[in-house]
Amino acid sequence: MQIKDFTIDPDLKELTEHRTTTLPIACYHTTISHNINGYIPMHWHDEFQFVLIMKGQAVFQIQEESVTLDEGDGLFINSGCLHLARDNHHSGCVYICLNVSPSFVLSQELFRSHVYPYIGATNLPYLRLTPQEDWAKNIVDAILEIDRLIRQSPALYQIDITIQLAHIWRNLVANGFPLEYKEAEMLKNHRMKNMLNWIHLHFAERVRLEDIAKEGQLSRSECCRYFRRFLKKTPLNYVMEYRIQKSLTLLQQPEYNVTDVAYQVGFNSTSYFIHQFRKSMNMTPLAYKKQKN
Structure with missing residues (x-):
């Protein structure tokens, strides 16, 4: 068995139930x-x-x-x-x-x-x-x-x-791995999850760097440093990538056309959605939709 589509809640916690019928x-x-x-x-x-x-x-x-x-x-x-x-x-x-x-x-x-x-x-x-x-x-x-x-x-x-x-x-x-407990590291992890949580709740809206940074209680520059350390990309690049991810499931639904999907995941231009989708997936949204339907 393979999980092909990870279901996660807004704060990135996976919702897949990891258990057999009798064991956790x-x-x-x-x-x-x-x-x-x-x-x-x-x-x-x-x-x-x-x-x-x-x-x-x-x-x-x-x-x-x-x-x-x-x-x-x-x-x-x-x-x-x-x-x-x-x-x-x-x-x-x-x-x-x-x-x-x-x-x-x-x-x-x-x-x-x-x-x-x-x-x-x-x-x-x-x-x-x-x-x-x-x-x-x-x-x-x-x-x-x-x-x-x-x-x-x-x-x-x-x-x-x-x-x-x-x-x-x-x-x-x-193995004898020495354990450490640093409050700063706990806070950093908490802040990162909070910022990702905010993006996953608001990705379909207008997203500004200031809003993401505010959720992590960080300056804009420090927010960018967090994303580069954790995700090797800028906050707004992550938003773009996440929107493309969310579009994949919607494109597989026959009731939605490409324009419908573009606006549902936060793009205000179908042509810009097509451009970003092609960059990410090496095909157009329509080609992806035809391939999956």
Whole structure:
């Protein structure tokens, strides 16, 4: 199974329910290029995410940092951290994505002392899992085993999954990563989410840099620095990109023509929408609409 169209609420929190029928986890194979946007857009969720690259090469951005992963590499993304993923060099990247509720990793009695401190650590948005290191290879092997258990569902597989999750967490903790808690980092993350939240609520309206900066309680110049650090683009470029993203789903609806969609996502000119869409998608909105209908 693959999630092709990420459903997120206005503050970028993913709304996909990450669970099997009985367990608060989800494990699926993702082909990045098959997503409706052609990449996995910026989002966050409460679940821990473990990634294992099965084919190709991917670039993940987590908060302000980027990491390139090759086949066989893994990644841990912490709860609540903004992240996105792109296929690198059109490699046809496929990865296993394992999302798990933090409260399910260990028993309730151990959660407060052995899991919760990691959720709040400001220096742990992610950990790269390099199979050459024993602790990381153990985690990678456990991801593969959980994937197998979910696909094959042998007798008592739910119990076996809980064993593998405990094994994953034990190896992560045993790595001895020093935890830090910096108020400035927490505030920075909060401000970025607030600004993105405002854009996602108001993208169809007139959007000014001043409005975005105000939502983050920042000056215009500092707001631009935030966006360049987190998203490698200006705030208004992000607004443009987000409008194009939102247009993709609307263009697949037969009741809307290109002009309807242009105005619904915040453009006041159909020709400018067509120009920006072509720049982003390498085709016109009409060609995209015909392709998807």
